[in-house]
Amino acid sequence: MRLRAQPATRRLCRMITVVLAALLAALGLAVASGAVAVPAVAATSSCAAAYSVPNDWGSGFTASLAVTNNGTAAITGWTVTYTYAGTQTLSSGWNGTWTQSGKTVTVTNASYNGALAAGASASAGANFNYTGTNAAPASVTCTPAGSVTPPPGSINATPASLNVTQGSTGTFTLALSSAPTANETVSIAASGNTGLTASPASLTFTPANFSAPQTVTVTANATGTGTTTFTATGSGYTAATITATEVPSSNGTPSLMVTPASQTITQGTTGTVGISLSSAPSSNVTVSVARTSGNTGLSVTAGSSLTFTPANFATAQSVTITADSAGSGAATFTVSASGLTSVTFAATEAAACTSNCTTHVADPYTGAKPYLNPDFVKEVQAQASADGNSAAEAAVGTYQTAIWLDQIAAINGGGTTGRTGLQQQLTNAAAQGTTAIPSLVEIVVYDLPGRDCAALASNGEIPATAAGLTEYESQYIDPIASILSQFASSPIRIVAIIEPDSLPNVVTNQSKSACATATPYYETGITYALNKLHAIPNVYxxxxxAHSAWLGWPSNMSGTPAVYNTVVKNTTAGYASIDGFISDTANYTPTQEPLLTNPTLSVGGQPVDSATFYQYNPTFDELTYDTQMYNTLVSAGFPSSKKFLIDTSRNGWGPTHPTTITAASDVNTYVTDNKIDKRPFRGDWCNQNNAGIGARPTDQPLGGSSPILAYVWTKPPGESDGDYPTSTHSHGDPHCDPSGTNTDGNGGTYSTGSIPGFDVPAGQWYAAEFQMLVKNAFPAL
Known part of the structure; x- marks a missing residue:
C-alpha cells in the first residue's frame, strides 16, 4: 500500500516552488504549487518525479516525492536522485530507501511500491534538518529499474448475473478495463438454456470509448427455463462471464426463485443457495431440491425440503451444498414443487489447494500492493478535472479505499447501485497481483438485520427478525463468501471490515428498544459471517x-470484552476467526491530539478530561484509545496478535496543527484552544464541517511493536454520511441537519457540526465535502 510516516507535529509554513513548465508540458504533467518535476534521464524515459516541501518549520522540513510512470509499459522499480545546494541533512524517510552522500540524496522504491503500471504513481517522503535557507533542488532525476509487459486488461461485466422473466428482456453492460491499441471487437457466446439469447452478438470498443459501458440485451422466449452462461471474449483481454436465468412468468402463479444461479465450491467445503417464491401462494407449498445430473461429489446436505407459506414466501430459505474431498466438475440441481415450473442451478466442485497454497500471514498489508476501487478513482478524477485539474484532489485517487458492500445489490453491482460488482473487482485485483506481490483488497461487510440501530441515515434493508437473519445469511453473507472462495488461490489478500457500529451498540445502547431487539441478530449474524469468511485462507x-468518543469511557471499555468474546468464542475457529479490530470507521476522531496528552492535568483546578468536550472521557484520541482497548482485550483473553487498524480518511483536521500550548485559566477554554478536533461536540458524526483528510494509508506506522497495525482509508473521502428530513423528503437523519442539534445525555445541546447548505444522501458523492477534506488535509496532499 502507499505508505507515509507521520512527521512530528509542526506548523505548515510555506510551499517551496520551482516551476519547470516546459519540461512538465512535454511530459503531460500538471504543474502544482510546491512541486518541481523533471523527466527521467534514463534511456527508457519511463518515469518522472515531482519534489515538494509540504511542511517547513524553520529548522527542518518534510520533503515529498511523487513518482509517476509516464511511459507506455509497466516498470518494476525506480530510483530518484537529486542534489541540495544548502545544509539539508537527512533525518528519516518512508515509502522507500533514503540515503544521502554529501549533498546528493538517493531514493529507491520499497518492496511494495516499485512496480508501477503505465500512468500509475507512488509517493515517498522524508524529514530533513537544515540551517540557513532551504532551497529546492535544481533538478530531480527518476530512473526506472526495468520495464515489464503490462498484465492483460479485462472485460468488465455489470451485473455478473441476472434473472429474465419468460417473454421479457434484461440487460447487462460490457466495458474494457484498459484502452486497446486499436479498435477491439468483443464477441458474446452462449451456452446452456437456449431460451435466452443476447443481442448484439459483438461490440466494438475504441481507444477513446473503451471504458464507456455498452449494453447487451438478453431476450427470453416464452417457454424456456434454466441458466445460460454468456461469455464475452476479446483479443488480449481476460474474458467475462455473465449468468442469466430464465424465470417462468407467474400469471398469478408463483415462480421459484434461486440465488445464486451458479457457484464454485472447493473440495471439503460447503456452498449455500437461497430459495424463495416470487409471489404469495394460495396455500403452503413444499419445495424439493435435489441433484439431477453431473458430479456426484456435490450433494444437498441441508434444505432438501422447504415449506413456504403465504406469509413467508418472499424470505429466502437456505439449501446447503456440500463438496466431498475428491470430486470434480459441475452438477445441476433442480428445484421443484407441485404445480410450479421447476428451475435449476449449477455448482462446480474445485480442487482444494495442495501446492503454492495461500498462506494466511500475520500482517496482510506487508508486501502487498493496494487495489484501487475504479468507482472511487473515477469520482475523484471527475472532481479534480472539474476543479481545474487539481493535483491535490487527483492525488486522493492514488490511495486505497474500501469497497462497501452495504446492500445485497452491491454484491453484483450494476443497476441502481452504479457500482462495479465484487466478482469483477476481485477479477481486476487478481490480474494486478503476483505471487511475490499480491493485491490487497479492502471490503466492508455492512448489512446486518436492524443495522445501525441507534441511527437513521444508515439504517439497513434487512429487518431485525428471525427471517431477516436468514436473509442476511443466505442472500448476503453466503453470496459474498461464494465469490471470495473463487479467489482463494489467487494472488490477492482480502481485508474484510466486519459490520461497523454493530457490537458497540450492543455494549452501550441496550436501553434503546431497537438495539435491544437487534442484539441477538447482531451477535448471531457476525458469528456466522466470521465462520464463512475465515474459512477462506486469504480473507482477513x-x-x-467504534472509537474513543464512544467506548473510551472506562465503564464502556470495561464492558466491551464480554460482548466481543461472546461473538468470537461462538465461532468454529474461536479467536483465530478474527485478525484484529478497526477503530474510527467512517468517523472523525483524531489519531493523536498532539497537545492534549494528559487527561488528569489540572487547569483552573479541574482535570482536562472534565471539559465539556470530553465529559470525563480520558481517551482523547484513537492512539490512546486503541492502546488501552488492546490491553483490555488482551487481559480478557484475546491474543496479543489481534492488532488495530485506524480509519484516517477524514480525521486530519488541518491544514495546520498547533505546536505550542495556549495557556488558559478555564479548562473549557484550554481544551478549545489546544485541541485539533474542530467539532462542536465529540458525538457529532455526519459530514463534519472543517474536517480534513488524515494520515495516508500506512503499514505499521508506529513500528512492529505497536498495537496499531495500519492506517487505512475505510470511508472514501467525499462520500456523504447521510442526509436529513426536509420539506421535499422524509428520509434521512436529523443529526445530519446543519441547523439541527445533538444532545449528550446530560442535558447539553450542541450543533450537529454538519456542513451547511447541502443535503446529500448517504454514500453519494459530495463535491463540497471532498473539496473541503482536501483543503484541510493534514499532512497536506
Missing amino acids: NYLDI
Missing part, C-alpha cells in the same frame, strides 16, 4: 470497535 477479518 477485522471487527469494528
Whole structure:
C-alpha cells in the first residue's frame, strides 16, 4: 500500500516552488504549487518525479516525492536522485530507501511500491534538518529499474448475473478495463438454456470509448427455463462471464426463485443457495431440491425440503451444498414443487489447494500492493478535472479505499447501485497481483438485520427478525463468501471490515428498544459471517470497535470484552476467526491530539478530561484509545496478535496543527484552544464541517511493536454520511441537519457540526465535502 510516516507535529509554513513548465508540458504533467518535476534521464524515459516541501518549520522540513510512470509499459522499480545546494541533512524517510552522500540524496522504491503500471504513481517522503535557507533542488532525476509487459486488461461485466422473466428482456453492460491499441471487437457466446439469447452478438470498443459501458440485451422466449452462461471474449483481454436465468412468468402463479444461479465450491467445503417464491401462494407449498445430473461429489446436505407459506414466501430459505474431498466438475440441481415450473442451478466442485497454497500471514498489508476501487478513482478524477485539474484532489485517487458492500445489490453491482460488482473487482485485483506481490483488497461487510440501530441515515434493508437473519445469511453473507472462495488461490489478500457500529451498540445502547431487539441478530449474524469468511485462507477479518468518543469511557471499555468474546468464542475457529479490530470507521476522531496528552492535568483546578468536550472521557484520541482497548482485550483473553487498524480518511483536521500550548485559566477554554478536533461536540458524526483528510494509508506506522497495525482509508473521502428530513423528503437523519442539534445525555445541546447548505444522501458523492477534506488535509496532499 502507499505508505507515509507521520512527521512530528509542526506548523505548515510555506510551499517551496520551482516551476519547470516546459519540461512538465512535454511530459503531460500538471504543474502544482510546491512541486518541481523533471523527466527521467534514463534511456527508457519511463518515469518522472515531482519534489515538494509540504511542511517547513524553520529548522527542518518534510520533503515529498511523487513518482509517476509516464511511459507506455509497466516498470518494476525506480530510483530518484537529486542534489541540495544548502545544509539539508537527512533525518528519516518512508515509502522507500533514503540515503544521502554529501549533498546528493538517493531514493529507491520499497518492496511494495516499485512496480508501477503505465500512468500509475507512488509517493515517498522524508524529514530533513537544515540551517540557513532551504532551497529546492535544481533538478530531480527518476530512473526506472526495468520495464515489464503490462498484465492483460479485462472485460468488465455489470451485473455478473441476472434473472429474465419468460417473454421479457434484461440487460447487462460490457466495458474494457484498459484502452486497446486499436479498435477491439468483443464477441458474446452462449451456452446452456437456449431460451435466452443476447443481442448484439459483438461490440466494438475504441481507444477513446473503451471504458464507456455498452449494453447487451438478453431476450427470453416464452417457454424456456434454466441458466445460460454468456461469455464475452476479446483479443488480449481476460474474458467475462455473465449468468442469466430464465424465470417462468407467474400469471398469478408463483415462480421459484434461486440465488445464486451458479457457484464454485472447493473440495471439503460447503456452498449455500437461497430459495424463495416470487409471489404469495394460495396455500403452503413444499419445495424439493435435489441433484439431477453431473458430479456426484456435490450433494444437498441441508434444505432438501422447504415449506413456504403465504406469509413467508418472499424470505429466502437456505439449501446447503456440500463438496466431498475428491470430486470434480459441475452438477445441476433442480428445484421443484407441485404445480410450479421447476428451475435449476449449477455448482462446480474445485480442487482444494495442495501446492503454492495461500498462506494466511500475520500482517496482510506487508508486501502487498493496494487495489484501487475504479468507482472511487473515477469520482475523484471527475472532481479534480472539474476543479481545474487539481493535483491535490487527483492525488486522493492514488490511495486505497474500501469497497462497501452495504446492500445485497452491491454484491453484483450494476443497476441502481452504479457500482462495479465484487466478482469483477476481485477479477481486476487478481490480474494486478503476483505471487511475490499480491493485491490487497479492502471490503466492508455492512448489512446486518436492524443495522445501525441507534441511527437513521444508515439504517439497513434487512429487518431485525428471525427471517431477516436468514436473509442476511443466505442472500448476503453466503453470496459474498461464494465469490471470495473463487479467489482463494489467487494472488490477492482480502481485508474484510466486519459490520461497523454493530457490537458497540450492543455494549452501550441496550436501553434503546431497537438495539435491544437487534442484539441477538447482531451477535448471531457476525458469528456466522466470521465462520464463512475465515474459512477462506486469504480473507482477513477485522471487527469494528467504534472509537474513543464512544467506548473510551472506562465503564464502556470495561464492558466491551464480554460482548466481543461472546461473538468470537461462538465461532468454529474461536479467536483465530478474527485478525484484529478497526477503530474510527467512517468517523472523525483524531489519531493523536498532539497537545492534549494528559487527561488528569489540572487547569483552573479541574482535570482536562472534565471539559465539556470530553465529559470525563480520558481517551482523547484513537492512539490512546486503541492502546488501552488492546490491553483490555488482551487481559480478557484475546491474543496479543489481534492488532488495530485506524480509519484516517477524514480525521486530519488541518491544514495546520498547533505546536505550542495556549495557556488558559478555564479548562473549557484550554481544551478549545489546544485541541485539533474542530467539532462542536465529540458525538457529532455526519459530514463534519472543517474536517480534513488524515494520515495516508500506512503499514505499521508506529513500528512492529505497536498495537496499531495500519492506517487505512475505510470511508472514501467525499462520500456523504447521510442526509436529513426536509420539506421535499422524509428520509434521512436529523443529526445530519446543519441547523439541527445533538444532545449528550446530560442535558447539553450542541450543533450537529454538519456542513451547511447541502443535503446529500448517504454514500453519494459530495463535491463540497471532498473539496473541503482536501483543503484541510493534514499532512497536506
